[in-house]
Amino acid sequence: MGDVLAGFHTVWEFDTDSVLIRFERGIRTPKLLQALGERRIPYEALAGVEKTPGRHGTVVLRAMPRPGADPLADAADGRLRDGCDPYRLVLPAERELLAEYYAERIRAELGPDAGEPAERHLVAAPVPPLSFKGYDGKASFDGRAVSFRWFWSGASSAKWKAGDQRFAVEELTGVHWSSPEAPGGHLRLLRRGTDGPRPGAADQDPAAVVFGRGYGLVHESLPFAAAVLAAVRAKAPVPPSGTVPAARPDPGGIAERIRHLGELHDAGLLTDDEFSAKKAELLAEL
Template identity: 70%
Template sequence: MGDVLAGFHAVWEFESDSVLIRFERGIRTPKLFQALGQRRVPLEAIAGVTLSPGRRGTLVLHAVPRPGADPLMEAADGQLKETSDPYRLVLPADREALAESYADELRARIGGDDTPAERFLVAPPEAPLQFKAYDGKASFDGKAVSFRWFWTGASSAKWKAGDQSFPVTGLSGVEWRSPEVFDGYLRLLRRDAGGLPPAQPDQDPAAVVFGLGYGPVHQSLPFAAAVLAAARAAGTAPVAVPAARRDPADIAERIRHLGELHEAGLVTDEEFSVKKAELLAEL
């Protein structure tokens, strides 16, 4: 193909065997896009292509990734907002004819294979990576994940366990719950867990919890994707595991805490209703 299609926050460069997505920098560009910089997506990693009307006189060209092809999307597990989806290119509506021609050519080249990929086809974010969670600092050097606890946020269980280091060879995957929900966290899934149910994230030395301003998506998600890819490369389990259902007593405690934030004016009526419903759905 060898052509370029420029959108509002990214430029897609179409090559014979891949699409190179270059994300722009700017105040209006989602922070996740800025953190990713650019990504090369092999055509075999794309399951489908759609072109649909967007908001306020725009079009959206969307490349649908194959399941299991991209560690970032595997770690996200469907939790990304549409505006933060790196496979969406937003275009002015007057470029419909041009966008349709690119969409048609892409459809002809990808073959429409939506079967799960046997390996990651899109490169993960590069280490070293780090971010601050509410209860500790998480670091990844490509070989091991380290958690260093903060005395202001870590539970007594984590202080008792001490700072942690987990080689990727001992990990079976990751569990990322977006910081944009009430109780987000990043948990490392260990091969030596023995099938026992994991402790709550705030009590688990293999997890860090997020909070207001901590573990933002543009930092914690690339981190999770890089760890997941390294764990798979080390011969461990290939997929991120969905978050486990919580203990009813823990749900009740979190709803009580949410109510306190609501009464203090730190959470709006709408946020309180939405988050409470999310917690109750986990019962």
């Protein structure tokens, strides 16, 4: 497309196969958006786009990611305030017709699987190393393992007895993030051999870090959760080929996947051999 649509704090730049969402820096821009900087969203990662009236003489254009396409959206799971939604563009009301025009342009680019969950992440995750301070400990992620170091001032006796923790990505099946802006906010790692979050309170679970006022801030803990989730899915077993007929991907989609693999490789989530093998597989599809 090559067009640019500028709103309050956010700019959408349209390309032939994706939209680049850039977030301005400034005191009025939510810290999460500042931390993200910019995000390239392939059209195949979107389920749709909607235009709705906004507040105080504005109109809102919001893209909707497919489940499973964006690790950040998957980790947030609908718990973000509207102002922190990275898929939301707020425009003056007088630009409503322009907003509808671009909404239709995006809808025209959606693929046949737009209504279905994505089988893999199509949007790049924040790149480790990442860390943040919770109320009861510090969480760190180096791309290979998550580490929790407990604080004497906040950690429960159960966590002190368990000691500082380190969980390799291969041990995990996912991560559950509960916003620090809501009561009981925490980040909990989901480990193999369990069907969901461990029972019991997060402050008693050595696989969880508790948030609190001024701790586990959204702009720090949510990108952390997204990076862990992306690493877990990258290490997940790949289903046998041929089990589900797949449409031949377009070159633009393959190029985006190779770029994402390169980011995972640079972050140390894929070895040289794994990166070369997966890249060769993708090129063979052309």
